Amino acid sequence: MFLGLTAELLARIQFAFTVSFHFIFPAFSIGLASFLAVLNALWLWKRDPAYLRLFDYWKTIFAVVFGMGVVSGIVMSYQFGTNWATFSDKAGPVIGPLMGYEVLTAFFLEAGFLGIALFGRKRVGDGLHMFSVAMVAVGTLISATWILAANSWMHTPAGYEIAANGQFVPTDWLAVIFNPSFPYRLVHTVLAAFLTTAFAVGAVGAYHLLRDRENRQARIMFSMAMWMAAIVTPMQIVAGDMHGLNTLEYQPAKVAAMEGHYETQKGAPLILFGIPDDEAETTHYAVGIPYLGSLILTHKLDGEIKGLKAFPKDERPPALIPFITFRIMVGLGLLMLVVGLWSLWARWRKTLYTSTWLQRAAVAMGPSGFVAVLAGWFTTEVGRQPYTVYGVLRTSESLSNVDAQAVGASLIAFIIVYFIVFGAGTFYIFRLMMKAPHGDDGELAQSPTRTAGITPAQQLEAAGGGHGH
């Protein structure tokens, strides 16, 4: 025991802490890498210096985000072994090769081409530079694919048998990779990363538009971000609904916890607010809409939804955290939809760049993606307790033979270091974002025909609604 906490709980807190911190960075860099690839392609295609300025502007921020993602990610690749040795021994033969492929197909690709993408434009020329930027973007997406295959397998294990020594042994790799929850989780998570980036970029664009309505770079990034918000948010809501139905099929206890349902009922309400209480097996102060719960989950008014009581007590997840975090995620998703639709309306009215209220809302929504991503992650990960490999390997049976002191002391060290280092990093990112995206035109200045920056013609075109961006 360490401060009254068991080694198991401390190890869980440590994993939740390090993975949550880590997840923030890829959630941003997956979207940013693709954004950079699009910006660079637009620069090469249209030779409009605004795109090059935007590329250089976001490139600097990407470098800081990516660096923090790398170092926090290295921690993850060792954390399985230090605290979760039994899990590693047993599940290693299945999830290990998936992570091995992540390293071989994604990490090296990103790292190998990152240097050229960031620093090498003049050394390799436009074509190879574009290729390198694209490889970094592709690498982030490949990485997401493998790690989500591994994570999904832990939620919905398939294609394996258990050997005499207790190890999971793959019998069908395609079934392992394309396990039942993988396609849904992949789509939902990648769209979430794109939305996170869109709202962060939109907030930066809006912030600079509020200060200088004519800043062309700010206009372009705001317009691009709002297109993403308007188009991707509805897609994400559909993907989220399908992911939820998939969860209902394979992890009904998780859905019961998310919904705050203890009793199995037909025509279940959708509980909007309340406080689930696992001891009393009831959700206090529940405010709900009758039948809507069944309608959403079964697409039938009187569909039956299992409550937590339908599962043995030692197979239930704790309900409070998934219940709350699920509502945070969905609430933010609905706000994103509002901003996306609002931007379409403003675009149609040709007030996208002048509507200060829309821009203020976009600034306020800047962190929404990060919060939603973490809330969703907490929902799905707490919701699959008390298992690491769902239904097969319990969390309590996954732990290393560790002392609570060792886990506790390292947890404190991680907390201190992460807050100092990533706190400073976040501060630097904010400072970079506060700088207006004029660009110092280092590379542009060398080509005399392109030094003008904002020409009247471009200004007029941009004022005309920013179509085509």
Place this chain on the structure above:
Amino acid sequence: MVIDLPTIWAAIIAFAVLAYVVLDGFDLGVGVLFPFFPSTEDRNVMTNSIAPVWDGNETWLVMGGGGLLAVFPLAYATVLPALYIPLILMLLGLIFRGVAFEFRFRTVRWRPVWDWGFSLGSIVAGMMQGIALGALVQGIKIENRQYAGGWWDWLTPFSLLTGVAVVVGYALLGATWLHMKTSGELQANARKLAMFAGVGTIGLIGAVSLWTPFLDAIYFERWFQWPTAFFSAFVPLLVAICAVGLWFGLKNKRDILPFLAALGLFVVSFIGLGISFFPYIVPGALTIHEAAAPDVSLGFLLVGAVVLIPTILAYTGYAYWVFRGKVDPEHGYH
């Protein structure tokens, strides 16, 4: 000796670890040497010389860790808990030095803080890697598929010696790298440091080599009995050749030769370790075959590795080629 999947994978993992040690070795070494270069201009050149490649270098560490989980899960599950404290300290050190690349260019007031973070982070990471190696060489207690020792077993005079040896060795790699990538006063300074680090590295390789056979009878047999003694006789000879190359290169101010000689020292030492270890992955406790994942896992990953590792080496080599030559102090990347 049968060439089967576990043996092939042991070779691949060994290659990944060696690649990590020499590649991240020189960029960690640059951090180790930071205190000897107090001027900001020098430090900018030094970090710029490794900025485009350090991330790729560190990926080999993830490959080592992730690869171990994939193909030798039992080794991963026993070695990592045994090395709990040094590994956590190594990770924290790597965090500080990894973010410093970006952070030190983002602030003037706090730059000294991140410079210290870069340097101390590099030293701690190198020291802990050396300690981890020493702890592995001296043995790890395993019972019932779990680590069965205490939390401080890793801390011994021998592991401290290997820790210092790795830091000094990294300093040598870093100094010869700088000697290759820089010019003028910085290069002259690097040459001087490479001399000191070279003498230190060779002395420490000698000390560790003399100590190791007396840790365990197995090592003693390996080193002093036929037929393996035949190979172990070669190792000191190769060390001597590298030492001469290093000395000759530095004396004659050759740009590249000292770095190659320093790499050679690491490769040779690594081969020496391989002779001591094989066929064990955890000496005395766990063989390659006992630790290996089932063939279906080894085969699945090998199919990809055969194609992907040469591809990785090709584009990594290309990235080094793009940033070849001396670093121009006037044109930093930032």
